[in-house]
Amino acid sequence: MGPKDAKILIIDDEAEVRDSITLLFKSQSFKNTQAAKDAKTGLEKMQQEDFDLVIVDLMMPVVSGHHVLKEMKRLKTKTGVIVYSAIGLPEVFGQDLSKSYKGLVFLSKTVTPSVLVEHVKDALHKPAYTL
Amino acid sequence: MGKASYEKLKAHKRILKERVRQNSRALLEANKRLKKLEKTRNQYLFDIGHELKTPLAVVEMNLSALFSGQLDSHEKELSMRMLKHNIVRLKKKIEEIIQLSRMERGGQIQKNDIYLGRLVKTAFELHKDFAAVKGLAIKYTHNGHDPAIIGDDRLVTFAIDNLISNAVKFTDRGEVGIDLHLEGRHAVVSVSDTGKGIGKTQMKKLFKEFYKGDPGGPGTGVGLFISKKIAKAHGGDVVYEPNRPQGAIFKITFPIKKH
Numbered sequence: 310m311g312p313k314d315a316k317i318l319i320i321d322d323e324a325e326v327r328d329s330i331t332l333l334f335k336s337q338s339f340k341n342t343q344a345a346k347d348a349k350t351g352l353e354k355m356q357q358e359d360f361d362l363v364i365v366d367l368m369m370p371v372v373s374g375h376h377v378l379k380e381m382k383r384l385k386t387k388t389g390v391i392v393y394s395a396i397g398l399p400e401v402f403g404q405d406l407s408k409s410y411k412g413l414v415f416l417s418k419t420v421t422p423s424v425l426v427e428h429v430k431d432a433l434h435k436p437a438y439t440l
Numbered sequence: 441m442g443k444a445s446y447e448k449l450k451a452h453k454r455i456l457k458e459r460v461r462q463n464s465r466a467l468l469e470a471n472k473r474l475k476k477l478e479k480t481r482n483q484y485l486f487d488i489g490h491e492l493k494t495p496l497a498v499v500e501m502n503l504s505a506l507f508s509g510q511l512d513s514h515e516k517e518l519s520m521r522m523l524k525h526n527i528v529r530l531k532k533k534i535e536e537i538i539q540l541s542r543m544e545r546g547g548q549i550q551k552n553d554i555y556l557g558r559l560v561k562t563a564f565e566l567h568k569d570f571a572a573v574k575g576l577a578i579k580y581t582h583n584g585h586d587p588a589i590i591g592d593d594r595l596v597t598f599a600i601d602n603l604i605s606n607a608v609k610f611t612d613r614g615e616v617g618i619d620l621h622l623e624g625r626h627a628v629v630s631v632s633d634t635g636k637g638i639g640k641t642q643m644k645k646l647f648k649e650f651y652k653g654d655p656g657g658p659g660t661g662v663g664l665f666i667s668k669k670i671a672k673a674h675g676g677d678v679v680y681e682p683n684r685p686q687g688a689i690f691k692i693t694f695p696i697k698k699h
Contacts, residue, residue, distance in 0.1 A: 323494060323658070324574055325522050329501040332519055336508035368490070370657040395490040418497035422504040 315361040315433050319344045320351035320377060321393075322369040326418075330364065330393075330425075337426050348372040352380055360388050362432050367394040378410060382440045389438035391416060391428055412437055480650040487652075487660040491533050495526035502526075518573065525570040532598075532605065539598055539666055549673055550592040553697065556627050557586030559593065560620050563601045571608050571616060578608070582620040587627040589694040591674045596694070599667040599678070603631040603690045609658060611635035611687070626676065626693045634687040638680060646680060667692065 317339060319330050327344040334342050343360075345351035349372055351365065363381070367374040374392065381390060390413060392399075397417020399407040406413075414428060414437075432438035502519045505511055511519060564580040571578040589596070607616045614634025621628055638646060638653070645651045647668045652661040668678040676693040683689045 325498050325526065325570075326494060328518060328573070329498045329505070329522060332505040332511060332515055333501040335515065336505040336510040338510070370654045395493045396486075418493045422501045425501075 313338045314341060315339065316359070317342045317429070318351060318354060318360045318363045319365075320348060320363065320369075320374065321366040322347055323366075326366070333422050333426070334429070339429065348374060348377045351377055355381075355386070355388070362389040362391070362429065362438070364391045364393050364429075367392055367396065367400075375404070375406065378406070378413075378440065382410075387439055389432040389435075390414075390440060391425075391432055391438065393418065393425065410440060413440065414438060484650055484660055484662065488533065488537065491658070491660055492530065495529040495533075498522055498526040499530075521569045521573055525573065528566050528570075532601065533660075535594075535598055536602075536660070536662060536666065539595065539670075540662055543666065543669055549595065551590050552593060554589050554591055554593045554596055555586050556589055556596075556629065556694065557582050557620060559597060560600060560618060560629055563597065563604050564618055566601065567604050567608050567616075574608065574611075575613065576608065576611055577615040578618075579615070580618045580620075585620050585622060585627070587620075587622060588697040589627055589674070590697050591694065592670075595670045596674065599670040599692055600629055602663040602667045603629070603678070603692060606659075606663060606690070607631050607633035607635070607688070614687070622696070623693070625696055627696050628691055628693050630689060630691045632683050632687060632689040634683065637682055637686060637688050643680065647678070664690075 317334065319327050319342065321327050321330075321344070324346070327346070331342045331344060334340075343354060345354050347369055348365075351363070354360075355363070363377070365374040365377050374394070378390065378392070381388065392413065392415045394415070395418045397415055397419065399405060399410065399413070399415050406415075414432070416425060416428060502523045506516065506519050506523075560582070561580065564578070568578055604616070604618060611633040612635065616634075617630075617632045619630045619632075621630070642653045647664050649665040650661040651665070652659055664678070671678045671692050671694065675695045678690060678692045681689045681691070
């Protein structure tokens with residue numbers, strides 16, 4: 310299986326962010342992309358099937374992306390993770406996440422699309438992106 | 441010093457002590473309020489940053505996808521709709537910052553003739569695409585009305601646009617309805633949705649500056665505050681009522697121009 314066949318899950322509460330990432334990835338030949346509108350749906354999808362990479366937002370209503378990270382860590386999943394949020398820092402509701410998730414990539418939504426795509430390519434074969 | 445003078449001095453001292461105590465308390469209260477204001481302002485700056493970054497990211501990603509030449513016609517259309525909507529979102533946020541600052545500086549309100557029917561139609565057209573992307577039905581009814589009001593078209597546009605934008609943003613399925621009608625000497629724009637509606641506890645704070653029903657949710661918490669202020673400055677108001685069986689209705693009113 311080549312990197313272009315990788316299964317990628319996008320978790321973001323904004324429909325347009327999910328659709329835009331999906332189209333961006335498709336334009337880069339990553340065609341096996343799924344999306345979830347909140348943390349709960351994302352975790353359900355992860356229970357149903359295996360993904361190679363999860364791209365998750367942090368600030369989401371009701372349940373934050375931090376919950377997804379906690380669950381993935383608890384389940385010792387080998388799935389790669391990129392946190393893609395507006396703030397772009399290891400911080401959610403004033404809580405510092407850098408100690409709990411050392412080395413995890415926190416990307417800001419201001420990074421250019423090519424930077425996001427480069428991280429996706431790296432994440433698919435580098436263990437540094439796993440929790 | 442005589443006894444009378446001594447007693448007078450003592451009374452003065454008591455009054456002075458009480459004044460110092462009152463002033464200290466007032467200062468402490470003022471300091472508390474300032475700290476709270478600073479905290480809400482910082483939160484606003486954080487939220488506005490978030491609100492600007494997200495549409496910018498959407499614009500950039502869609503431009504990149506469109507330029508790749510890899511999208512089919514359906515995807516191209518979706519991409520272009522998102523581009524259009526997110527440019528509108530950015531403009532709206534910039535307008536919000538300008539209007540908030542204008543209001544705080546006590547800026548003058550322009551007094552021009554505004555034809556509400558046309559203005560509401562333009563706002564409706566702006567949100568049609570985003571509603572379609574979300575799979576929502578959106579309709580505008582006016583029964584042929586196009587009443588004239590007197591006011592500042594930029595402010596009135598902002599207030600009405602904000603109500604429609606909120607309805608589309610906070611509704612995941614169902615319908616957004618915009619209706620323009622007359623009630624006595626007022627023109628009423630009613631914006632209804634089939635979203636979650638507003639909880640009883642939220643209702644009291646709904647129009648407060650920087651109030652957000654969900655602190656982690658979208659928005660900056662100033663849209664409704666500004667909209668109500670704009671309506672009031674034009675002699676009207678913004679009121680909320682629950683939609684049946686589900687959702688919210690926001691009504692904005694303006695006095696009709698006297699002929």
